[in-house]
Amino acid sequence: MPTITIKENEHSYDESEIITFAEGLIGLPQMRRAVLIEMDEFEPFCWLASVDKDNTRFIVVNPHELFAGYEPLLFHTPSNPLTLTIVKISSDWTRTTVNLRAPIVIDAKTKMGAQHILTGSDYQFAESLPQN
């Protein structure tokens, strides 16, 4: 089984778990194949990590864990969507922001994903954590 190392922990993954981004992510066209790695200690946050040489990785979260009413309007939504938002961690954790403007939507069945920019939306690309 191939493995990926995050925070000194080696995580093995199966080829079938690989998510394919046909166009990469916005500004990161090399991020084409990635896996989602969950770690108990960081729940509900997880890692979206490239399985290729570029070594790109993001901290992501299911936006509904933080923003209950979040409803991105997409032109096309897969039947089994898995929505993730990219988290920009700050060393002062209270200043962490979440990109609600450009969610990553993955078809859970085909494992094909894309990052979408929401149009006509008030969601921010650096949304602060909810206050309460």
Add this chain to the structure above:
Amino acid sequence: MLVLSRRPGQKIVVGNEIVIEVISVSGDGVRIGISAPGSTSVHRYEVFTEIEEANRAAKAAISDDERSALENLSAHVRTKQK
């Protein structure tokens, strides 16, 4: 870069499905209409670069010392969920 001159009402086709029309010109502003398949995303360039920047910043923010920040953050979220 290909540069074309067009007048209002004239169009340009990109690939087989994308049609760009100059709707009107007034002063230094141009109104442009774009017809593209739903799967093609069309955005103002500034919005695109903003997201590009946000992605790069999020990627760069992951360093060796963010472990404790992430631990605190996830503990905070879990406490709220209880």
